[in-house]
Amino acid sequence: KEAETQQKLSNVVILATGGTIAGAGASAANSATYQAAKVGIEQLIAGIPELSQVANVRGEQVMQIASESITNENLLQLGRRVAELADSKDVDGIVITHGTDTLEETAYFLNLVEKTDKPIVVVGSMRPGTAMSADGMLNLYNAVSVAGNKSSRGKGVLVTMNDEIQSGRDVSKMINIKTEAFKSPWGPLGMVVEGKSYWFRLPAKRHTMDSEFDIKNIKSLPDVEIAYGYGNVSDTAYKALAQGGAKAIIHAGTGNGSVSSRVVPALQELRKNGVQIIRSSHVNAGGFVLRNAEQPDDKYDWVVAHDLNPQKARILAMVALTKTQDSKELQRMFWEY
């Protein structure tokens, strides 16, 4: 009987990368003071025996780091392993445990470059497993349930946090002290409750199978940097980033990606020298940057990131620059993905 249930269950691989979901604190009262990336994947899986009721699960420790330290090399390494597993006949779904600080970046990266319709679910936690009311156990159980569920196929990379199923493209960490930390400006795709998925909407942007990018063709990622807009800003950071070798600079602008008059001449100059200038917005609940609003993008040959926040814009710019150096093509990609 047990063998029969196992046969019916999906095969889900958990790729562990670290983060607070693998964190440990000195006492159960330490919900915010702890060390991330301490607990191995085998121990995490052993702590949730209920996983075996929703999928045949196995784990792999791909890295063990706090996600603020993720590099482009780490992204590529993870992306390649996901692609290998997705190609494997005996894998039905993939879960990635990840720190929440850059989870939204990794989820968007995978959403762009993985050529599969198999579910890929990225998950983290806001409290370490050693804390009272730790959220990692349920988040991971939900992630495995969603990854093992056929209804999750073809919906792009997903994120399960706080019982919500979010699109990896849209979701962002909005607050760092609550378990209700991840939000999308356009709402979650669905809910996962007691291992069952309930869907309400679908992503409209190109992803995975419908994407023109493929991790298998990406050897390295170009340097793309972010500079922050605020009152009294100077052009020092922008110039220094370009001098450091940035191929594109994401302007994390105020409001509609607006650019201070003190910075405009430097950005015009950098563009003339070949650096792509991409205007995004750092407003908290989600920016919405439109072309030729606030700045004459056509005249300056700049690109707008539309609703992508600066850190997500960096991901798309890096991936896009592996294919084109043309600003019009870049802009098309920023509308489509």
Ligand SMILES: NC(=O)C[C@H](N)C(=O)O
């Ligand atoms: N909640 C977390 O996971 C935060 C941690 N600094 C990380 O991103 O690895």
